[in-house]
Amino acid sequence: MNDNCGLVVIAGPTAVGKSKLSVELAIAFDGEIVSADSMQIYRGMDIGTAKITPEEKKGIPHWGIDIIDPDTPFSVSDYRDLADGWLRGIWQRGRLPFLVGGTGLYIRAVTEEYDFSTFSGDAAFREKMEQMARREGPEALHRQLAFVDPATASRLHPNDIRRVIRALEIYEFTGKRLSESKQSHGDTRFPVLKIGLTSENRELLYDRINRRVDLMIEQGLLEEVSGLLRRGAHKDLISMQGIGYKEIIEYLEQRLTLQEAVERIKQGSRRYAKRQLSWFRRDPEIHWFAIDTIPWDQLYNACFKLVKEFRQQVSNTVVIKEDGGTAK
Template sequence: MTAENKPKLLVLVGPTAVGKTRLSIEIAKAYSCEVISGDSMQVYREMDIGTAKITQDEMRGVPHHLIDVLKPDEPFSVALFQEACRRLIPEVTSRGHLPFIVGGTGLYVESVCYEFQFSEAGSDEEFRQAQVKYAEEFGVQALHDKLAQIDPASAAKLHPNDQRRVIRALEIHHLTGITMSAQLEGQTKQSPYDLCLIGLTMDRQLLYNRIEERIDAMIEQGLVQEVESLLNKGYTPDLVSMQGLGYKEIVEHLVDGVPLDQAIVKLKRDTRHFAKRQLSWFRHMKEIHWVDCTDGNFSKNLADIHAIIAGKFGASLEYNTKH
């Protein structure tokens, strides 16, 4: 299938706090886009502050999908994300709009861009439970170290707190003898879409400063109260959603008595590490056009993005200068 016959798909990725949200709205207004959130946490209702979720006002009328669609105790996975995008992208295209994935969950975004086929390895519940017990006895870092020994590439992309995915990577190797990273490397990397991939980056120290400022703002906006409300509604700390950045650390403060200032220091450190892993993931995606946002010149960054889109999609997209 030639690019002319493939449906168009615009994608904007980058690490947390790099400035995707504000730029995405300008782009969406310019090209009549509907945004599909490529974030594994923003699907959850009542988890707004800790996920830096876009507000209705910030959307400025741009349709957004896969935000606030699940309760915090409902499952969400890369396979479910893929399935949703396979439905949404043709729907958005049929309305005469441009599908636009915006987010920082690398595996989720890449799985749609290149239609990854995930392991049919099945599952081994006994093995999973053994890994859970191992983590309970020796700690999540020790479990992560097990993965690092057999699959360092996958371990580098997964935080020790992400116990569910760490166990799944161990399970895939246990069942198939092939590492998860080797399976992903074996994917064809042929996209079913006429794909325009844009990545945002900036000076590492500046990004870290922005992350710390964002977390300070989250605390001021009521992150502790948000997590407390979730706990009071019966959402337990072991849920995948409650293991997310910003939630696990505050749970440790509220439930385990970790002093708030220590929890915040840990959250800032973990988020910096997360951003580093995000950048590592995106840097191996060969087709990304990078835009460096270090200078903070929003108009220039936006102009660079318009040039990339024009170069990829050409005159087949109208740029609405009256947005």
């Protein structure tokens, strides 16, 4: 990777306004956007993942969205390899890349020197663990992980079955703990500016999340999930374990009422936002802005100034629009 090129990261919890800010900054700085969202990689999963619409993109190229089918295996290292190619292309075009999303591990893998385990895995072991999860619940797997690798278990939610199984798999076949064998060295791979969006008023953020879920239902989330199932997706796929999909499947299987499913989606989304904030708060390099304590115009202008100063420090190849002003 070219260490003379810069990258702007815009991170934060779900429903906080990352997409809007990144598009406006990309317009001002002749940029392109790389998504750092582990669910928006899937084709056909649009409503439940709150993908940005063509109108919202405002002509800005977006990478990392709709790149694989829901039944395709995909790892963090796969994402890092693809993201490296996207970034290289953006830099070669003389443009400024923005890495935008709420999947902290994706952002860390791209921006920091990261040591990925070379162990490819064992399908039979994964199937055995998946059957155990279905039979005894995800908590059983999580307790098993806590016994052999407490450090990894402490940062993984019990419902994050795929990563829990991966950690167990690495320990089972290599004798190494994931917390020891797969970790960031903390050294950045190239100059990075990190901007974080949050909300000081947690209830305001939760209200935004709840309203987003209601909008998903209005936009046709039930029909989207039904269509995926008709085309061969099934509930045991990692993709279909995402928040919003597994609950609607339970509704379609008549194990939940629609009201119960919607409330579980809202609850799961709120809990996910808390975990995202906890992850990002550990990064001292993030410049934080609370969306409920600063007007949009001021927030945009403050971020514009940060990006302008950063870009001038690392490269003169991109022409910055001096009249960027307040985004409309």
